[in-house]
Amino acid sequence: MEAFVEKMIGSYLDNTNSVLVIDLPIFIESNSDLAELCSPYGNVTSADLAVELESGYAFPGCFGFVSFATRDDAQNAINNLKGVQWLTPTTIS
Secondary structure (H helix, E strand, O other): OHHHHHHHHHHHOOOOOEEEEOOOOOOOOOHHHHHHHHHHHOOEEEEEEOOOOOOOOOOOOOOEEEEEOOHHHHHHHHHHHOOOEOOOOOEOO
16 A cells, blocks of 8 residues: 555645645545545546555545646635544544
């Protein structure tokens, strides 16, 4: 898993419009779910949920990367989602 995470983080380091979203709620199960979660706060250009390689399923409380059209959109998502409490005991940090 560590090599997979390092590969994903490395591919996003140069994109200043990307946000690392951690401790996702359990109902986020796909890239489209992650994009839908963040789209009210800006124009989402891509969303990549970290999944377990063998099963293809996301872990409860997992993480993902969301890329936005502009840096302002990315900052707006951070401002609005940071510390949000879900129905499950997870937060976006």
